[in-house]
Amino acid sequence: MSDTALSARHLWDDVCTVRTRGPLVHSITNFVVMNFNANVLLALGASPVMAHAREEVEDMAGIAQALVLNIGTLEPAWIESMKLALARGRARGIPVVLDPVGAGATPYRNRALAELFEVGAPTILRGNGSEIMSVAGLAVATRGVDSNAASDEAVGAAQRLATATRGVVCVSGAVDHIVDAQGRHARLSNGHVWMTRVTGVGCSATAMIGAFAAVQPDAWRATTAAMALLGVVGEVAAERTQAAGGGVGTYQAHLLDGLHLLDEATFLARLRLS
Amino acid sequence: MSDTALSARHLWDDVCTVRTRGPLVHSITNFVVMNFNANVLLALGASPVMAHAREEVEDMAGIAQALVLNIGTLEPAWIESMKLALARGRARGIPVVLDPVGAGATPYRNRALAELFEVGAPTILRGNGSEIMSVAGLAVATRGVDSNAASDEAVGAAQRLATATRGVVCVSGAVDHIVDAQGRHARLSNGHVWMTRVTGVGCSATAMIGAFAAVQPDAWRATTAAMALLGVVGEVAAERTQAAGGGVGTYQAHLLDGLHLLDEATFLARLRLS
C-alpha cells in the first residue's frame, strides 16, 4: 500500500470495526491515567482490562486481543510483569503497543526500556518527539536524548527505529507521523493544543492504538486510524467546549463524548491526512 | 419481611439516612476506579477512606462503619491486607462488601477469592452474572465458570451462594437481583446501557452498598436501596445527557450529579422494584 492509498474511508472502516467488535485490550499502565484510559477504551467501544501482578499478567495477556504497556509511574515489580506480558503477547502474535512515557527523563526509565526491548520489540511504539528520539538512542544507538526535539529530527529517529524493530512508530505532536519498516509514512494534522492540557491523552492514544491493532492486522493502518480518530475528536471537542464557555475540565468529558459519538460525515469532512 | 413489603419509600428513607449520617466507608479497591468510587461516595453524602498497607488496614477498618473489598488490579500484598481488614471488619460486626471483579478470568483471582472466603464470608457480595457464577463455583462447589452467564442461571447461583454464606448476593445487569439466605428476592429494572460504558460504575455500586449497609442493618434492604438509587440515577442521567447531545463523558459527570441531587419524587415515580 502506498501512502496515498490509505483513505479517510479506510480509517473510518476501522473505527466501525472497533465499535462493532469491542476488542479486549489488556493494559499495564501508569496510575495517573488508568481511569481515563479505561474510559477512553469504553467510549470507543473496546473492552479494557488492567492487571499487573506477575501472578496473572500472562494469563490476562493470554486472553486479550492486544497488549498495551506504559512506563509511567514504574517500579521494579511492574517492569518484571511487563516483560512477562510482552513475551506472552509476542508468543501469541497479538499486537503489543509500547508508550515510553518520560523516556530520557531518568536513567531508570531508560534501563527499563532497554530491558523491555531485550525481551522483544513492540509491534507499535508511540511517543512524543523527545521520547521517540530517546528510545531511538537506546535501540539503534545512533544518537542521544534531546528533550526539545524538533519534529523533523524525531521523524528521522522514528524511521530508523521502525526499521530496527521491524515495527510501526508514531511520533505525536502538532502533526502526528506514523512510519513503518516498509517506508510508509502517514501525516495527520488534526487535534488541538488543549489535548496537552488533559492528563493521559497521549497515553490514551496508545491504548486506542491497541484497540485498533486488535481488529486491523495492518499495524501501520491501525495506528493511523486511531490517531486520526483522536485528532478529529480533539478538534471537534475543543470547538464544542469553547462554544459553551468551558475549559479543559469540560473538554475532558467532551473528548470521551466524541470518541463515543463521532459520526462518519464529520470524520470524513475534517480529517487532514497526507 | 416478604418481598412485597419492601416499598420504594423504605428505600428512599435509606437514601436520606446515608445523606444525613455520612457513614465512613473504608475501601480497599482497584487503582482504576479509586477516584471515581471516592467521588461516588462523596456525591452520595458518605465519607470515603482508602488505605491498603498492612501496617494500617486493621486500624482503618477499626474506625470505619463499613468495609468494601474489590479484587481488581490485585497483587499479593493487597490480598494480605484485604484478609486482615476482612477479619477485623467481621470481628467488629460492621458490614463487609466484596466485589469479585473479573472472577474466573484468571486462576490467580480465583485463588485470591478462595483465600478471602477462608478468612470469612462477606456480608454482601455484588458482581455481574459471570462473576457471581464463578464465585458460586468456588464457594459451593456446584458448578464451573460461565463467562456469558444467562441471568436466570446467575440468579440460581446467587441463591445457592447466599445460602452457603448466610449473606446477601446481588447480581447486577439489565435487571438487578438481590437475594439473601432467607429466600428474599428483590428485582430492580432501572438503569441504562451507558452504565457499562463508564469504568467503575459496577465497582461504585459495591461501594454504595457499603454506605447503605453502614446505616441500614438489614443488609438485603440496604443492598436493594443502593442498587435502586444507582439504577434510577443512571436512567435519569442518560436522559439528561442525551437531551444535551452528550455521550459517555458528560454522562459520568451526570451520574455524580444525580447521586448528589436526585429528589424523592423522581425516585418514587421511576423506581421499578418487584
Add this chain to the structure above:
Amino acid sequence: MSDTALSARHLWDDVCTVRTRGPLVHSITNFVVMNFNANVLLALGASPVMAHAREEVEDMAGIAQALVLNIGTLEPAWIESMKLALARGRARGIPVVLDPVGAGATPYRNRALAELFEVGAPTILRGNGSEIMSVAGLAVATRGVDSNAASDEAVGAAQRLATATRGVVCVSGAVDHIVDAQGRHARLSNGHVWMTRVTGVGCSATAMIGAFAAVQPDAWRATTAAMALLGVVGEVAAERTQAAGGGVGTYQAHLLDGLHLLDEATFLARLRLS
C-alpha cells in the same frame, strides 16, 4: 512584608507567572487523587510529573522546580521514596510541600510523618484543622490529636508548627489560614462547601501550592496565592454549576475550567483576603 501589604494584585501576578512559566512539579501522592491532581496542575498551566520508585525519585526531584508529598494510600516503599525525594529537594533548595492526609487517623500515618520530619521539615505544610493539629502534636509535642478541631485551635497549632519548622503552614477550611515563622497571617474566605464533595480538592490545593512556590520565592505569599485562586475558582464554579442545574459531578469539571480560564477582573473583584 506586613499582612496588609499583600494585595490581590500581588496574588494575581503569581497566577500569571505560573501560567507563563509552567513549572515542573514532581508529586509523590496517593492513588485516589493522582489523576485529578495532574489535571489541576495542567489546568493551571503547570507541568506535573509523578514518579515514586526509589530507583528514580531522586533523579526526578533533581529536575523538578517543586516537590509535593502526600501521605494518603501510604505503604512502606513509598515512605522510603518520599524520604529520598525530600532529602534531594531540600539539598537543591526547591520548595517541598507536604500534605499530611489523614494525620492522626492511624498510628502508621503518624509514624510516617515522624520519619519524614526526621529527614527534614517541608517548606510548606497544608492540611485541614485536624491534620494540622495532629502534626503539631508530633512535631512540637504540645498537644494530641483532635479530630474535630475548631478553627481557632488549629490556627494556634499552625503558628507553633510554623515556628518549629521555620516554614509556612496552611490550615484550610471555611476560612483558610496561612501563617509563617515570621508571624505573618493571611486569611482567605472564598470557596464553597462543594469543594469537600469532590475527592482530591484538598490534595490538589497542595499540588497547586507546589506550582506557585516554584515561581514565587516567598513561600508564604506563594501559598496564599494558590489558596486564593482555588477559593475564587471554587466559588465561581459552584455558581456556574448551580445555574445549569448540576451537582458535584459537573462541578469537578467546572473547577478545572476555572483554574484554566479565570480572569483577572473576576479574581480581583471576588477575592476576600484579610
